[in-house]
Amino acid sequence: MPDSPRRAGVSAGPRRATLATVAASAGVSVATVSKVLNGRSDVAPATRSLVQSLLRQHEYVAPAPRRAEKGGVASIEVQFDTDLNAYSTEIIQGAVAAGAEAGVGVVVSIRKGSDRTAGWARDLADAGRRALIAVTSELTGRQLAALARARLPLVVIDPLNLPQTRVTSIGSTNFAGGLAATHHLLSLGHRRIAYVGGPATAACNQARLHGYRAAMEAEGAAVPPGYVQAGHFRYHDGVVGGAAVLDLPVAPTAIFAGSDETALGIMEAARARGLRIPEDLSIVGFDDTQIAQMASPPLTTVRQPLREMGGVALRTALRLVAGERVDSHHMELATELVVRGSTARVSGSRAGVRPSSAAESVAPVAQSALAAPAAVSRPAPASTPRPARVSRKPSSRAAATDGKGTPDRTA
Amino acid sequence: MPDSPRRAGVSAGPRRATLATVAASAGVSVATVSKVLNGRSDVAPATRSLVQSLLRQHEYVAPAPRRAEKGGVASIEVQFDTDLNAYSTEIIQGAVAAGAEAGVGVVVSIRKGSDRTAGWARDLADAGRRALIAVTSELTGRQLAALARARLPLVVIDPLNLPQTRVTSIGSTNFAGGLAATHHLLSLGHRRIAYVGGPATAACNQARLHGYRAAMEAEGAAVPPGYVQAGHFRYHDGVVGGAAVLDLPVAPTAIFAGSDETALGIMEAARARGLRIPEDLSIVGFDDTQIAQMASPPLTTVRQPLREMGGVALRTALRLVAGERVDSHHMELATELVVRGSTARVSGSRAGVRPSSAAESVAPVAQSALAAPAAVSRPAPASTPRPARVSRKPSSRAAATDGKGTPDRTA
DNA sequence: GGTCATGTCGAAAAAGTTTCGGAGAGCTGA
DNA sequence: TCAGCTCTCCGAAACTTTTTCGACATGACC
Structure with a gap:
């Protein structure tokens, strides 16, 4: 299977964290960690927040992308940070067309930068997104790190801040x-x-x-x-x-x-x-x-060429999902x-x-x-x-x- | 082994079918059934189809809606039948906002009527969509039937053809x-x-x-x-x-x-x-x-009020998904x-x-x-x-x- | 006839979820 | 103070599912 666990940056390494890992380090049982993860009510607040912090610390990610999520549910999120306008419309149109061709759903969302809090990236991954396309958004280093931890490839269209790090971006001349x-x-x-x-x-x-x-x-x-x-x-x-x-x-x-x-x-x-x-x-x-x-x-x-940009962004994202390297970090x-x-x-x-x-x-x-x-x-x-x-x-x-x-x- | 199918109306009854149930009745191992379910390649065609038929017969349903699926993978598709324009933009904006509030992803797609062929509805369901919102689209009786078979609720915004059947629709005065x-x-x-x-x-x-x-x-x-x-x-x-x-x-x-x-x-x-x-x-x-x-x-x-219409459509769709009756088939x-x-x-x-x-x-x-x-x-x-x-x-x-x-x- | 690749399958391990009972904590009334 | 009760919180164990890996069969090829 191509998607064996941990095929992160540098393969090998210590095995991915499991509930047991987190449970051990928190001094609770696996069951309790599972409950925290699923928002069950029978966990004391103190315990809950302890476990949550440990989960973050161990960078726990859902392990077995279940059936529901794998077949078609693969989807890519296109995220804007302002209300939609004529510009957004063209981007969406391009991404949607390319998505239809590739058989992935294109989820549109509007998210101000300040809404992208701690659990944000993980939530995206848990929701079945395979990659994120951010349009004219400013991403902080912390947010980029969160995406990386969640194993979510990122493509930025018309980045507001200069590509300070290794983010893939699409623009025009x-x-x-x-x-x-x-x-x-x-x-x-x-x-x-x-x-x-x-x-x-x-x-x-x-x-x-x-x-x-x-x-x-x-x-x-x-x-x-x-x-x-x-x-x-x-x-x-x-x-x-x-x-x-x-x-x-x-x-x-x-x-x-x-x-x-x-x-x-x-x-x-x-x-x-x-x-x-x-x-x-x-x-x-x-x-x-x-x-x-x-x-x-x-x-x-x-x-x-906004539609094309949307399409290129989507295809690039898919390539990143598949683990391919893109030839260039920035395309115009x-x-x-x-x-x-x-x-x-x-x-x-x-x-x-x-x-x-x-x-x-x-x-x-x-x-x-x-x-x-x-x-x-x-x-x-x-x-x-x-x-x-x-x-x-x-x-x-x-x-x-x-x-x-x-x-x-x-x- | 109480492998009785039927999990009829009354709750108590015989337990829900599990992989073990199906495996026993098919004479294979649990692992094999799991593989069939997940489309793995190492299952003989004959075995696969046998298991599949048994799965259907036992009305097997994914049991523990895993974390992945419950939070986010639920998604609703908003489908247009022409290129996006300023009108679409407002609808999308409204639906996306309402979706964010409800925690469901909004997938945008563009689909000419003729693209909605046989497997169409089934594909939507398999891709994880929980409902369909069709915007200014003309749906044939056949397409409506396909949606019904796939158990996909439908909400139409600004229906082109008059609501000949019982479709829920949103419009304005x-x-x-x-x-x-x-x-x-x-x-x-x-x-x-x-x-x-x-x-x-x-x-x-x-x-x-x-x-x-x-x-x-x-x-x-x-x-x-x-x-x-x-x-x-x-x-x-x-x-x-x-x-x-x-x-x-x-x-x-x-x-x-x-x-x-x-x-x-x-x-x-x-x-x-x-x-x-x-x-x-x-x-x-x-x-x-x-x-x-x-x-x-x-x-x-x-x-x-296009944004509101998009929002109302989405919330109505969610209510239909939850099995609630809506008070009226048409809202203006x-x-x-x-x-x-x-x-x-x-x-x-x-x-x-x-x-x-x-x-x-x-x-x-x-x-x-x-x-x-x-x-x-x-x-x-x-x-x-x-x-x-x-x-x-x-x-x-x-x-x-x-x-x-x-x-x-x-x- | 060996050997090797390939296709199928299941036992067992791994991972996660849920049930259910029990340890305490807190409250009440005698 | 203490028995009795309830309620909260937690974990052992049972359960469900997925994944790994080895076993076996089959056929092709030398």
Whole structure:
């Protein structure tokens, strides 16, 4: 049987702890330990907590994954730490599809970081989870240790804190995305471009921000103070951050948002000020969630392959469960600029904006800019499915995407 | 050896069948029976099937629901039959929250109706699911029977086909919602109100539509042919349906959409025609998903308590699992109109058009207009760049029509 | 005919759960 | 103070199930 007991890191070692081990060290009978484990009532509180602490200390794990759990009940948990939104939806969709293919159930949960207390990891294992996929979550060292003890492989999507330890993570080429978005705006003639993004500490946000800065710098465009706003990628952050930059003495003509939601918030801030999009203000989002296509005007955005990321995360988790080594601790999937209707040539000159030509000018610029700083892709020390491809030629796609809606800009 | 099967109604009776019971009657060892149960490979096919039949015959059930299974492995599946969207997200969120409270995992899956084949229900049960929550899915009688055979309770959210059999379902007060939305528009002075909704066969759509019709009728407002469009509640349906009604000879001044997504599609159709919202066109959505707040302008919509519905569905499912009777086969949660920025008094309540008189004059015009040209709705299928729109009530709108989509019309 | 691999099976060991009785502790009333 | 009662807490033993490992049979191959 492949799953013989203890095939932990370094095989051999002392045998796994059993009830007897714990009972002996607690000075009680095996029966009592069993009762504690099962929450029976006939155990004195003092005894109970003693046994519980010993159980933890001995890292006791349920030994014989019983029938109920083994056949199909294998499941993988996808855990978010905030309420679900359009971003989550795409991740879930991707994970669920991949799970269906592999025959494992995908359990969705929402768990604030503070809810992940002591028994957390063990509970997951006891509940039949085989692995955990944490989305944009910050995991403490203690939590990582708890997962390891419970033998639960972990995959993180868009890790908030940098992979300080050996956690497997999935992301996208945020730097290239930030670069592409900013280049797109620059190529439309914008010079006063602001960035309204996420938490300053979040790795993905930093990468996007640096992509933006790199593009601005390469073009010699200034980034005045106040042109970079932090937030949490939410709608409200766009309303607030958008208001902040739009009310500056020298307001931007274009804004790059760290997420689609934030971009929509900025749209609202612009609307409240009587600014038309894209005539008076161009906006680029990030993610390409469903809301991007549904915005009015449809949002130009940097597509993050969220479904694929969910799928890759799930398959990676399964590989870890099977005991395989993954080739790389971090994988990045390529982002891609999707041009829709929320960006236009600066100052709203109606004629003369050829989206296709604008788009074509993006790719080479982006690539050259990328080629120079090899250091920039810092977070990706790994074999990725496709290394940082920046922007595909959006001509056909852009037309296809909003073909019905906004014919006026092509004229 | 009291190997009598039947563990009939009365508790006392003969003891429950154990592996030993079955082993004795099969003439094999306990170990062999255990192996069969666990799908081990070292059992001859003949022996295996013999044991299996004996297991069934003795009604063997896993005896000591081990720790693993009791706490967590219980899980409930929430099944969608289309890709996830903002609506799904809210349902999932509600179900996940309720599941966390009850300590059961919520497995999300996407399954087209045709994928639910023979073994489907059995597979679910074997995978540890305790119940199924089907969202906006159409279940055949065969599928219901399969679920019943597998002893899987079912709860349907927003059933598409009417509850022909005894299925438990959760919905919301769609009729009241349709009524409220339409009343809101009527109270703003609108009289030419169109409805762009979902599938004509869907129960929830019918209820919304009838609410709309009831309100219109009560006010004596006409519903000309072409003013009611069907779709699938998706964005694209709004673009198409919105275009269809906006290009009618007598276009509506307000549109009630069957979903938020559809409402956003209508917004896009309006934008493409240079119509401002809410000045030129009022729009009411349905659902109050996250995208409603993020639209620009924020969408007035009928709030459906989707999270609560997800939560109620999950708790109901758990009650069914526990063998309790539910009081009612169908539950409806209350809808509620949420007024945001996408609706306004008809024609902006500016001088020149007195809403009331204009409205009064509309009804007969519309009626006569529809009496004559059955063909008029044909010229503009969807992609009209901008025909000099045929006849938009000339009084205040004519100027707007050729305003080239810019706000100079207000002057 | 040896030998070896493979497939089947069960005895026995291991692990965990549950039952049931008993040791105390605490309370009460005489 | 003490018998009697109840209630809490615990463990020995019985029970259920899983897993290991050796035994045996069978057939293939040399």
